[in-house]
Amino acid sequence: MSFLLHFILQRGEKKFFEKKLAIELEIGYNNSVMICTYKSNSITTIKGEIMGKFxxxxxxxxxxxxxxxxxxxxxxxxxxxxxxxxxxxxxxxxxxxxxxxxxxxxxxxxxxxxxxxxxxxxxxxxxxxxxxxxxxxxxxxxxxxxxxLNPVQRVLTMLAEIFTPIIPAIIVGGLILGFRNVLESVGMEWLGQQVADGAKVFDADGNPVWNTITMVSPFWSGVNHFLWLPGEAIFHFLPVGITWSVTRKMGTTQILGIILGICLVSPQLLNAYAVAGTPAKEIAENWVWNFGSFTVNRIGYQAQVIPALLAGLALANLEIFWRKRIPEVVSMIFVPFLSLLPALILAHTVLGPFGWWLGQGLSTVVLAGLTGPFKWLFGAIFGSLYAPLVITGLHHMTNAIDTQLIADAGGTGLWPMIALSNIAQGSAVLAYYFMNRHSEKEAQISLPAAISAYLGVTEPALFGVNVKYIYPFVAALIGSGIAGLLSTSLNITANAIGVGGLPGILAIKANSWGAFLLAMLVAIVVPFILTFFFRKAGILTKAEDAAKADFVEAPVAALTPATEEHASASSLPILSPLTGEAKELSTANDPVFAQGLMGQGVLIQPTEGKLLAPVDGTISVLFPTKHAVGMVSTDGVELLMHIGMDTVNLEGQGFTAHVVQGDTVKAGDLLITFDMEAIKAAGYLTETPVIVTNQDTFAPADLLALPSNVIAGQALMKALKK
CATH class of the missing domain: 3.30.1360.60 (Glucose permease domain IIB)
Structure with a gap:
């Protein structure tokens, strides 16, 4: 019965076993020893003891x-x-x-x-x-x-949780607008047509006028025109995403949030971008709802963040209020009506105008900091403090300010500093890599973290190295602060957001590219040099010194092909459990997986919601929410497949398990099906790590060239026995 006791301990499911085995269980603990008493009609009372594994x-x-x-x-x-x-x-x-x-x-x-x-x-x-x-x-x-959290932190945390689900759309919009920025701004005069007499055309300042890519190529002109549709739609209709995300965060009816958002950006309203250029007299005559004794301005809130946020909160709180007071038998009729209609009235009479005023006031203050006489100080402070905001998870709130600045001023000076902060963190961890490149353990954490930061995702660098050892973090803050000072001093402006790190130059206005390249150089060089200097001078290095003194380094298995020295070792094939694109594990958005803390393997971005068994073996762990499953192969390889990031919060919604813990399966058997669209609609990523967790015994090897498209059931990698 020790096997049964181990299962009970592992699962902690007393009722499950009582029902399944028709026995009565009494489970208790005495001095940390599990005592299990079981009874049945045919078995006398027996007591067993099993010490907890951990x-x-x-x-x-x-x-x-x-x-x-x-x-x-x-x-x-x-x-x-x-x-x-x-x-x-x-x-x-x-x-x-x-x-x-x-x-x-x-x-x-x-x-x-x-x-x-x-x-x-x-x-x-x-x-x-x-x-x-x-x-x-x-x-x-x-x-x-x-x-x-203090009250301010709670508010900022709520804002971060509201904006997190819409970040993928903002990133897509930023990429599209950045690409259009290149098409509309890059000079291609040598390919274009000059004026009839062959002379160059000059602007008012005496500079030659360059033909852009769109002016030269009809094809790229058409591409540019087409991309306006998704690029502008994402930001013009951003209020719809915000009101949806608010209702999702508050646990209320999401379709009502979507309808409210549409009512804020309807074509029947005066477009927010046209309000500044429309005379007040025309608005009073043509863009109002006339109720006889009073009128209400019929103005849209395209790209406005705060009006949508306030309207969404009003809707959610109204629904919560009425659900507590209206009998459930008629709630389907009255709750939506008494929530949506008052929220819509408040949005167009009080909350919208107030939010517009507040948003413009906030953007005016930030814009003053970006362009005023002390803009250099503003840049230095923001550049230095952005990375600490990332650590707290509150950095998403800057998206609201960036979006408001783009809507009000036609560009934002904050986003360039965010991209520069990404680069600075990457440079610091890259310096750490060069100093520790002979340590397999440190190299496998620091190099992928540096690459990730240079591409705009800094969490692996921050949590894996910089904050942990302090001095690279401080070096990065100094470099980011100087780069931020340069950014505001040189008036570097972005016309979109969403593209960070080195690719962030795509979002920068063309007339700022030269200045941004200079700031990028500072963000690369200064943290790199300072990290080396701090280490050599012993400044802020106590954390690393203590870590190296306390821990005996254990090499981490590298993802390398099998070599001749492993010819006699067991090489166990692992098939792809998913159809999709296989990538380096270091590109995972969760730093725990990206740093290889759970083990080594690959990351798969699935294109089909079916998870198959990659090996013959036993289901060792099936999480109750069905988003993660562990296997032990017949050869002893321990595997973990974790569908999506933070999908544990879905509490099993969108996941269907076709096996139970303890099942024996064959490679290719269906383990879990999952609704990819539902997961994405809830604001979560579907990228799935497939990792070998007993890395002290097995090392992944013979990986496909990554990134690479894979089909479920094809060879993905091998597990090499050490």
Missing amino acids: ESDAKTLLQAVGGKDNVAAVSHCATRMRFVLNDDSKADIKAIENLSAVKGTFTNAGQFQVIIGNDVPIFYNDFSAVSGIEGVSKEAAKSAAKKN
């Missing part, structure tokens, strides 16, 4: 987080324990990260997260046993975490 580490972790009294709430997802601590300062990070079961830690949105891996359900049960603390749901943990 009992020792769980005890140490409890003490390292400050003891039971310091834990306000605890939950877990597919890979990590999530704590809400009463006092974060009591957590002993060094002791926690020194545990054999722990792969790393970080804090986000008031939660202290301890990365365990796909054994986290077992660890969680052991922790509950030794601590006596009952776990809570992810949403309850989030709610508990809010007590660690």
Whole structure:
């Protein structure tokens, strides 16, 4: 019966086994030892004992987080324990990260997260046993975490959570507008037609007028014209996305949010972009709703952020208010009507005009900082502080200001500094890589993190190296601050947002390209040199010195093809569990996977919502929310497949499991189906890490050339036994 006891411990599902096996179970703990008593008609009462697999580490972790009294709430997802601590300062990070079961830690949105891996359900049960603390749901943990935030942080966190789901659309819009920026701005005079007499055309300042790509090529002119449709639509109709995201965040009816957003940008309204050029008399005569004794301006809110945000909050709170007071039997009729109509009236009479005024006021203040006599100081401060905002997760709030600036001033000076901050963090971690390139463990974390930061995603660099060791972070802040000073001093402006890092130049207005290249050079060189200098001079290096003194380096398996020295080793084929595009694992948006903390493997962007078994083996872990599954192959390879990022928050919606934990499967068997569109509509990514978690025994090898399109069932890689 030890197998049964282990299953009970692993799953923690007493009722499941009572029903399945027709037995009565009594489960308790005595000095951290699990006591299981089971009875049936044919079996006499027996007692068995089994020690928790992670009992020792769980005890140490409890003490390292400050003891039971310091834990306000605890939950877990597919890979990590999530704590809400009463006092974060009591957590002993060094002791926690020194545990054999722990792969790393970080804090986000008031939660202290301890990365365990796909054994986290077992660890969680052991922790509950030794601590006596009952776990809570992810949403309850989030709610508990809010007590660690002050009122300002709560507001900013809410803004970040509202804007996060619409970021993919903003990025697409930024890429499209950046490409159109190139087509409309790059001079191609040598390919174009000059005036009839052969002379060059000069502008009022005596500079030659260059023909652009769109002026020279009918094809690219047509492409440019076509791309206006999605590029401008994303920003013109941004209020629809905002009101939808607000209702999603508040847990109210999302279709009502979409309808409210449409009512803010309807073609029946005077376009927000045309308001400034329309005389007040014409607005009063032609663009009002006339109710006899009073009129209401019939003005749209295209690209306006704050009016849409306020209107969405009004709608959500009205729905919450009425749902508590209207009987459920008639709620379907009255709740939507009494929520949408008042919210729409408020949007066009009070909230819209107030939000417009507030948004323009905010953009005016920021614009004054960007263009005023102390713009150099504003640039230095913003350039230095943007990366700390990323650490807190509050950096998404700048999207609202950027969008407002583009709507009001035709461009934003904030986005160039954001792109420069990405570059600076990448340069600091790149310097760290060069100093530690002979350490396989450090190199495999730092180099991918540097590449990711240069492409605009800084979390791997921040959490994996810079913040951890402090001095690269400070070097990056200094370089970013100087680059920000240059950016505002030289009036560098972007006409779109969404493209960060080195590709960020695509979003910069053409007349600022030269200045931006100079600022980019500063963001590359200064942090790189300062990181080397700080290390050599021993400045701010205590964290790294302590880490190297406390930990004995264990090489991490590199993703390299099999060599002759491995000819005699076992080479076990692993098939692709998904159809889609296979990429480097370092490109994952979640730093835990990108840094290889869970193990090495590949990232697959699926194009079909079917997850198949990549090997013959046993289902070792099937998470209750069905978004992640672990397998042990018949040869002992442990695999984890995690569908999407943060999809644990969906609580199983959109996922259907076709196996249960403990099942034996063959390669190619269907494990999970998932609704890709539903996952994306909820604001989550579908990219799926496929990783070997027992990397002390097996190393991925013979990978396909990445990136590469793959079909479920084709060879993806091999697991090489060490």
